[in-house]
Amino acid sequence: MKQKFLLSFLFLLLLYSAHGQSKISGVVTDAENGEGLPGVSISIKGSTIGTVTDFDGNYSLNVSSGDILTFSFIGYKTQEVAIQNQSQLNIQLNPDVTQLSEVVVVGYGVQTKREVTGSIASVNSQELTEIPVPSFEAGLQGRAAGVQVVQGSGMSGSGSIVRIRGISSISAAGDPLYVIDGIPVTQDQFILGNGGSGAMNYNPLATLNPNDIESIDILKDAAAAGIYGSRGANGVVLITTKKGKRGKPKFNFNSTLGISEMAFEPDMLSAAEYIQLRQEAWENDGNTGRVPLPDGFSWEEALANDTDWIDETTQRGFNQSYNLSGTYGTEKFNTYVGLSYSDNESFLKGNSFERMSARVNLEYKPLDNLSVALSQNLSRGLNDRVDLFEGSLGAAMSSANPIFPIFDNDNPDRTYYLPTSADPGGWGNPVRVRELLDWQTREYRSVSNLNLVYNPIEKLTITATGGLDYLDLQDDQYRPAELINSTTSLGNANQENIYITNFNYSLTAAYDFALPNDDKLKVLIGQEFQRSTTDRSLFNWTDVSGPVNEDFAKGNETTLNETIENVGKWSFLSYFGRLNYSLLDKYFFQGTARVDGSSRFGKNNRYGFFPSASIAWMMSEEDFFGNGGFVSFLKLKASWGLTGNANMPDFQRFGNFGVGQGSLVYNGEPTIFPERLNNPDLQWERTRTIDFGIEAGFLEDRITTELAYYHKNTTDVLINIGTQPSTGFTNFWDNFGEIENQGVELSLNSRNLVGDFKWTTTINLAHNTNEVIDIGGYSSDAIGGGFNDTRVVEGEPVGANFLVRFSRVDPESGRPIWLDKDGNETFDFDLENRVVVGSVIPDLTGGIGNKFEYRNFDLNVFFTFTVGGNIYDGSAKRQLPSQVTVWNFRGDIADRWRQPGDIAELPKLTLEPIQGPDGGSVWQYNSTLFLYDASYLRLRSLSLGYNLPSSISSKLNLQNVRLSLTGSNLLTFTKYPGDPEIARDFQNAQDRNLSPNVSFLTPPQQRSFTFGLNVQF
Amino acid sequence: MTNMKKSFIYILSAALIFTAFSCDEQLELEEENVLLPEEALVDAEDYEQLLNSAYDVLRGSNGRFLGGQSQIFSDLLAREIDEAGLTGDYEEIYRRNTGFFNGSVSGYYQEPYITTFRANVLLEEIEGVSGVTQSDIDRIKGEAFFLRGISHMDVLLKFAQPYGFTSDNSHPGISIKTEASQEVVLRSTFQESYDQVESDLLQAATLLANGNDRGFGFADEYAAKAYLARLYFYSNLYDQAYEMANDVIENGDASLDSDLMVRFSQGQSDEGVFVMPSLNNQDHRGVGFTNNYRSDVNDPNLKIDSDVYELVASNSDDLRYAWFIVEEEDTADEEIFITKYNGLDYFDMPLIHITELKLIRAESAAILNENLNVAIQDINDIRERAYGSADENLEATASSNSIIEAARLERRIEMVTEGAYLHDVKRIGVLEQSQSVTVGGATWDCNGLLLEFPALETVEGYEGNEPNGC
Structure with missing residues (x-):
């Protein structure tokens, strides 16, 4: 042919x-x-x-x-x-250099911005790497309208919560799909289980070197994300790595050195202050004399101990990174090579993340109509872990009472003191746990990508891509005899091994039809297959002298107690197509369609169909608009599309039976029992999105802006519903429920001053409203926020704060007065009186950046902010209690009732349990007393850069030398008495969806000061 | 245009190639090392294993059903357990203000319904399984009815006001599940709930009339009748209570132990009419008792209230004094421990026994004022074992009132920590229709003596108990 x-x-x-x-x-x-x-x-x-x-x-x-x-x-x-x-x-x-000629990655191809009909935000590498962050996705914060990033805590390697245009999922993961050079990569935050694992969810994105990233394009609406079908409803983050460039070899060396500290230092009481408050509670209860202290310490001993646990668990961390990359290209061959090493200590003693990575991107063109590209990334992440709760700051903010010593005063061998009244037990001496617990998580990661582009005939491009993302994770913990209080065992070692093999291939064919009058018709069809297999094994040894690590022989010294293995698998098989038609280069039409089949879908819903249609009009190029003038371009866009979300646990469509083992037999007779019921109808969530957008340039593109409105309606929401226990089951996965998101976004870029002194302003704003339309008649407690106290309530946003309302403190008795459901005051604390009092979702998020350049100097000032929404401090009920326990108090407990007549914010102190007649135990004492406004304005980064004059750098045989000094999180303005950016450890995806901004002893963000050197030669 | 056509052919060819390489089987991924339903329940042996698993749940995970937790709840509400040292969930129950987030209660609550679901699967499917004999069908159905009956009964006792609380028993009962379905249900009335329990146990007794060849640890006709005796007794239906208790005592295999100390032992007791056997540490069916009461290793979590202890200590000849240890006696720090569960890491767990049935029979007879000689003998059998002599025996001419008084006293002592006292007081409250009948300072009919349903059970329209801290 x-x-x-x-x-x-x-x-x-x-x-x-x-x-x-x-x-x-x-x-x-x-x-x-x-x-x-x-x-x-x-x-x-x-x-x-x-x-x-x-x-x-x-x-x-x-x-x-x-x-x-x-x-x-x-x-x-x-x-x-x-x-x-x-x-x-x-x-x-x-x-x-105009806005419209920029190239954006759109999934299975690229388009110029002029041609784009969907909503896509782009972030370049410079913005991404401006400040040191635990993981690259944190660098997106404030950079793209409608992309809300709640950065994880300052713990090394912690991940962020990224939400694109609100949250439209409940139990299925609400994170966007991350695609690196065409490979949807492993991004599961719950690889190492829930937040019980040291109070930090493991973040598999942390091993990607941000310096290898060329750009990030975020597909926000259905027109853009529709090509990803059942995986696009929460947006798609397309990451493009750096490629080789044609020309002589060029090298880039980049190094940063810096320090990190807490952006907000918790204010906890000293031993004397604690004793004073405890005594006050004692006397409030009608007692006289000295109050007995936890662990039976005398007052004198306690005052002498006076341990500052915040000091003992935090530090000024030292950070360093070194990146060397080179590019070289000829007619037939282009290459990029990047090497990177970084070692970042967090502000938590004993916690650091070391990353080494190497990337090679090769492109070879053996024939005029054939090119082959190979991309290979190898990385190793080594996270020295601390147990935040038992062995670090979490304990220091709670059960590590200042009257406890670090070392046993009575023991000359300086053995660690083990408090007996800590609550929970083991939390009383974080130094003991930190120093004795040996805990490392090591990840090897290989991401490989082979890409063949073949043009059998002119304008027909066939692209075959194969990718393999392999993750090898090993989590090792060793607890010596002293930590496990054993006199018979040397110590216990645990090891968890996780191997995730994630491969995909795709095959696309694209044809450009040249039509008369410069009209264009592009058609792309394709097929993709992806499979991910997770092998997990757990080992436990007793009586070993140290961590087993990779030396299994060491483990063989003793008995291997337990081996649990399980395998998770999922796969997607997809067919897709995209049609782009441009008429007169000013009317653009796009249609996409994708059919996705997944191993996760029930047999009655094996394949889903996801279409989208969109249109864009370059209005400014109409004759009636004229040329030039104030408006340099104006583009209108509209789209509709259906996308889905299928990010749920594997195998939920199957019923299964357990086979009794161990204690699950009866009278020695075997047992089998149902554990989960079949759900052949299980399927994806469906999100229908309507989007309208206006792109405009003013004054010859000195000012460019984009304004968008969207409406997302999500039905068949995947919910892991807590069933009536009388069904004989606790929960199951099903599709029901409806959620609506709508919002407006504005992004603006203004070159305010040009010339020798340049000033550029960038503004991103996004407002989103979220409402749960329907949850199928289930009670508010059927869909809980996991560790946290948020709920899903019809008519309210996802993650509603569902709390008992605090009214005031009774001036006479000092007792708290609550409001019942009808708003009447009552002394009875009753969880029946919980009502919705707001949500964790902010009204407005965004970022404002200003860049000033003069000669060789540049200054970047970047603020991020949120307006509205709530923070619920789940630990405050123990840190600001009316019931005095072994927990230390927060400094802001000062405004409390002390004597009749006092008008106070906080009730009187008492040693009496607040449970019983007032209802609920102290752990359920959740009320609006601990609910705060989440609004904040934060100086996210302040960076001063200096480029050496070329006259000097050329004498040094260098192309460019840049020095920079950057501070992050330098200033924060907030009413919340803590760090207002909260992404704690989560129990599961549902918890993660419902409970950002719910704090429980969550560490603050890091404040860093970094010196940077960049040399190009 | 020709080129365009050719191009289309190229594209179509490519599309065909894609399709040819794809394979729907790639999406058929099944979990490893699990049984799918269609593989799990095929033949008679599979259903026997499902039945075993329904028995297994009676203990509950870590004893949180009949392995200790159920009985402890009753004794906390009755304040047969001392408040000292209580925290969290147990403290909340003790204070009779159980919330719908009480983790111990919600942990307990799901277990009887797991048993019930499995029993319902058996009842719905066993007749369609090939190769099962009619006698096995009858036995399996009998056991399933028994398991469903005692599961519902246990929930009914803890979550509903007693039989007779309203004249027509129209007050709220519990969620009754008679189908293996996920359908949401609301509370039935007490009468409906009671009728279901009674019907299940009567059917069990009938279907198991030919015996159960699976032996020790599995329900037989007399196990069903023993539970019927308890049901009728707590319902002030003394005719039926007497009849059932008498049948079990006279015709069943169980007999009163002569040794006071062996009721909770490994294979030494003959009293159990229905017993959960424990084969080893891991299999321990009374683990909830051991974990909370055992006092020979560490101080136990739960201490005994002095009222019940005083009933024993007031008579120095009472051998049951050995069931108690008192520390720092007569001081403000006095603590009373129970020893019934000491000395063994695991023991067979009798859920209903001859001591209880003899005391049911005795009190029923006395209330009916019939067969008083049988009642007196039952009391005296218990007392001779308790005192090692006939010194404390009732006279042969003892009045019905003195028999009733003796029976109630002996029930409270004999079944200390076995969770009976709360329900006795409620029964007596209904019988006497008096607000002066109290337990631990609360009148018998106050809502605080009920547990609250877990939050997830209370779907729209579900009526909670709203315990009031009485």
Whole structure:
């Protein structure tokens, strides 16, 4: 067939030759650097005849006198040249720096911004790496409208919660899909189980080196994310890594050195202050004399101990990173190589994350119509862990009472003191746990990608991509005899091994139909398959002398007590297509469709269909709009689409039976029993999105802006519902419920001053409202927030604060007065009186950046903020109690009732349990007393940079040398008496969806000061 | 246009290639090392194993059903347990203000319904299983009815006011599940709940009339009748209570132990009419008792209230004094421990025994004022064992009132920590229709003597108990 095609093509050429044609040739170069431009499209205006330049920019074409040749290339301004009688025509193309010529990645391809009909936000590498963050996704905060990032705590390697246009999931993960160079990568935050594992969810994104990232494009609406079908409802984050560039070898060395400390230091009481308050409670209860102290310490001993546990568990961490990368390219071969090492200590003593990574991106073009690209990333992450609760700051903020000593005063061997009255037990001496517990999590990660692009005929591009993301995680913990209080065992070792093999392949075919009048029709069809397999094994040894690590022989010294293995698997098989039609280069239409089948879907719903349609209109290019003027461009966009979310646990569609083992037999007789019921109807969530957008440029694009409105309606929400216990089961996965999100977004970029002194302002704002329309009649407690106290209530946002309302403190008795459901005051604390008192979802989020440049200096000032929403402090009920326990108090307990007549914020102190007649135990004492406004404004980064004058750097044989000094989280303005950015450890995806901004001894963010050196040569 | 057509052919060819390489089987991923339902329940042996698992749940995970927790709840509400040292969930129950988030209660609550679900599967499917004989069908159904009956009964006692609380028993009962379905249910009335329990136990007794060849640890006709005796007794239906108790005592295999100390032992007791056997430490069926009461290793979590102890200590000849240890006696720090569960890491757990049935029979007879000689003999059998002599025996001419008084006293002592006293007081409250009948300072009919349903049970329209801290 190809031969026939070629013959036809030759025949046509002959026909043209017969009509007085002549051959014209030349070279197309970049006007800025003079290098030849490969792939430039050259066509005779008004015809379908054309060609493209070769790797050196050379071309030749048969033309007739009077023809107009059009030279076009993505990223460059198009040129048209009338042909006279010349046979040689060299063209210099100027880079098109306008907003519309920017190239964005759209999934299975790229488009210019002009062509984009959906809503896509882009973040470049410079923005991403401006401040040191525990993981790259934290760098997105405030950079893209509608992309809310709640950064994880300052613990090393912690992950962030990223929400694109609100939350439309309840039990299924609400995170966007992360795709690196076409591979949907392993992103499960619960690989190592829930937050009980040291109070930090493991973040598999932390091993990706941010310095290897060229750009991040975030697909926000259904028109953009529709091509990802059942996985696109929560948005898609497309990460493109750096590629080799044509030209001489160029190298870049980048190093940062810095320190990190707490952005907010918790204020806990000293021993004397604690005793004073305990005594006050004692006397409030009608007692006289000295109050007995926990663990039976005398007052004198307690005052002498006076341990500052915050000091004992925190530090000024030292951070360092070194990155070396190089690019080199020829006509046939391009390469990028990046090497990286970083070691970041957090502000928690004993906690650090070391990352080593190497990346090689190779592109080779063996034939004119074939190119092969290989991308390989290897990384190793080593997280020295602390147990936040028992062995670190969490204990220091709670059960590690200042009257407890670090070491046993009576023991000359300086053995660690073990408090007996800590609550929970083991939390009383975090230094003991930190020093004795040996805990490391090690990850090896390999992400490989092979990409073949073949053009069998002109304008037809067939792309085959294969990717393998392999993750090898080993979590080792060792508890010596002293920690487990054993006199017979040397110690216990635990090891968890997790191997995740995630491979995918995709095959696409794209064809560009050249139509008359510069109209274009592009069609892409494709198929993709992905499978992920997780092998998990747990080992436990007793009586070993140290961590087993990778030395299994060591473990064999003794008995291997327990081995649990399980395998998780999922797969997706997908077919998709995209059609783009541009009319007169100012009307753009796009349709996408994807069919997804998944191993997670029930047999009655094996495949889902996800279409989208969108349109864009370059209104400013209509004749009636005129040229130039105040408005330099104006583009209107509208889209509709259906996307889905299938990010739920594996195998939930199957019923299963357990086989009795161990204690689960009866009278020695075997047992089998149902554990989960079949659900053949289980399927994806469906989100229907409508989006309207306006893109505009003013004053020759000095100001560019984008305004968008969206409405997302999600039905068939995946919910792991807590059933009536009388069913004989506790929970099951099903599709029901409906959630609505709608909002507006604004992004604005303004070059306020140009010239020697440059000033650029960037603003991103997003407002989202969220409402649960339906949860199928289940009670508010059927869908709880896991560890936290948020709920899903019809008519309210996801993650509603559902609490008993605190009214005031009774001036006479000092007792708290609550409100019942009807708003009447009562002394009875009754959980029946919980009502919705707001939600954790903010009204407005965003970022404001200002960049100033003068000669070789630049200054970046970047603020992030949220307005509205609540923070619920789950630990305050123990830190600001009316019931005095072994927990230490927070400093802001000062405003409490002390004597009759006092008008106070907090009730009187008592040693009496608040449970019983007042209802509920102290752990259920959740009320609006501990609910705070979550609004904050934060100076996220302040960065001063200096580029060495080229006259100096060239003498050093260097292209560019840059020095920078950056501070992060330097200032925070908030009413919340703590760090207002909270993403604690979560129990599961549902908890993560419902409970950002719910704190429980959550560490603050880190404040860092970093010196940076960047050398290009 | 020709080129375009050809291009379409290229694209179509490529699409066909894609499709040819795809395979729907790639989506058929099943969990490893688990049984799918269609593999799990195939033949008679599978259903026997399902039945075993329904028995297994009677203990509850870590004893949180009949392995100790159920009985402890009753004794906390009755304040047969001392408040000293109580915290959290137990403290909340003791204070008779159980919330719907009480983790111990919600942990308990699901267990009887797990048994019930499995029993319902058996009742619905066993007749369709090939290769099962009619006698096995009858036995399996009998056991399933028994398990469902005693599970519902235990919930009914703790979550509903007693039989006779309203004249027509129209007051709220519990969630009754008679189908293996996930359908949401609301509370039935007490009468409906009672009728279901009675019907299940009567059917069990009938279907198991030919015996149960699976032997010790599995329900037989007399196990069902023993529970019927308890049901009728707590319902002030003394005719039926007497009849059932008498049948079990006279015709069943169990007999009163002569040794006071062996009721909770490994294979030494003959008293158990229905017993959960324990084969080893891990299999311990009375683990809830051991974990909370055992006092020979560490001080126990739960201490005994002095009232019940005084009933024993007031008579120095009472051998049951050995069931108690008193520390720092007569001081403010006095603590009383029970010893019934000491000395063994595991023991067979009798859920209903001859001591209880003899005392049911005795009191029923006395209230009916019939068969007083049988009643007196039952009391005296208990007392001779308790005192090692006939010194404390009732006279052969003892009045019905003195028999009733003796029976109630002996029940409270003999079944200390076995969770009976609360329900006795409620029964007597109904019988006497008097607000002066109290338990631990609360009148018999106050809502605080009920547990609250877990939050998840109380779907829209579900009526909670709202315990009031009485």
